[in-house]
Amino acid sequence: MTDSLKKINKQIRFLSVYAMVSSVLLLIALFLILKKDRITGNLTVEELTANRINIVEPNGLPRLVLSNVEKSPANLNHGKPFGIPGGNRGGLIFYDDEATECGGLVFSGRKDSSGKYFASGHFSFDQYNQNQVLYLQYLDDNGDRKTGLYVDDWHNSPPYPEFRRTYKETEKLPNGPERDAKLKQLLEPVNGDPAFAHRVFIGKDANKASLINLSDKKGKPRIQLIVDSTGEAKINFLDSAGKVVYSLPNKANH
Structure with a gap:
């Protein structure tokens, strides 16, 4: 009887050890499978609710952020914020290969306590x-609406974060000749050419005119194709001071 009990005890201990080892191996296998699925697998859901979704490269650098307003990211240049805080723009933000913001799709619309509203939509590169x-x-x-497609010029140097930081610091100076001179140098750094300029606009202005503006490198409109709010159509040619030098139809010939 004693020998039988001993054999049974040994079998029970063996089965207990076997069960424990098997359970551990099963857990390890499940962990590895789930880990592999997390890395390489696909997840399919019918509906997903989130405050923010980050799309990143394998090295962790951001490529795309989809966010509500509160969770929206600060502006990044080479992966570092440069003074424009987050939490103020809902939508999509794009990043280049160096983790620098390079465009986005953002939008808003709201009324204030007086019933006045402001709305916007912006898709940029x-x-x-x-x-x-x-x-x-x-x-x-x-x-008071303005809607259209813009093509702009920007200078090559300094980089935008440095330009913006210097501009904000200059704005804080007391009004006077020193402030004006520094702003002029910042906004027109090379031979009077502006730091940035609107070159092309195709759209509708606040006066409800449909128009195309073609501007020179200083941002001065030189050709305008216009259909105004009354339906009158014309083409204007302008000099660098903004004066119309020729217009079609040429009413002087009528």
Whole structure:
């Protein structure tokens, strides 16, 4: 009887050890499978609710952020914030290969306590290390609307974060000749050429005119194709001071 009990005890101990080892191996296998699924697998859901979704490269650098307003990211240049805080723009933010913000799709719309509203939509792409140079934009300040496609020029140097930081510091100076001179140098750094300029605008202005503006490198409109709010159509040619030097139809010949 004693020998039988001993054999049974040995079998029970063996089965207990076997069960424990098997359980551990099963847990390890499940962990490895789930880990592999997390890395390489696909997840399919019918509905996903989130405050923010980050799309990153294998090295962890950001490529795309989809966010609500509160969780929206600060502006990044080479992976570092440069003074424009987050929490103020809901939508999509794009990043280049160096973790620098290079465009986005953002939008808003709200009424204040007086019943006045402001709404906007903005889809843009940035020049390398600079600000936006190609964008679709809708701005509506309680019925004062401007909508269109813009093509801009930006200077190559300094990089936009440095330009913006210097501009903000200069704005804080007391009004006077020193402040004006520094702002002029910042905004027109090379031979009077501006740091940035609107070169092309295609859209509708606040006066409800449909128009195309073609501007020179200083941002001065030189050709305008216009259909105004009354339906009158014309083409204007302008000099560098903004004066119309020729217009079609040429009413002087009628």
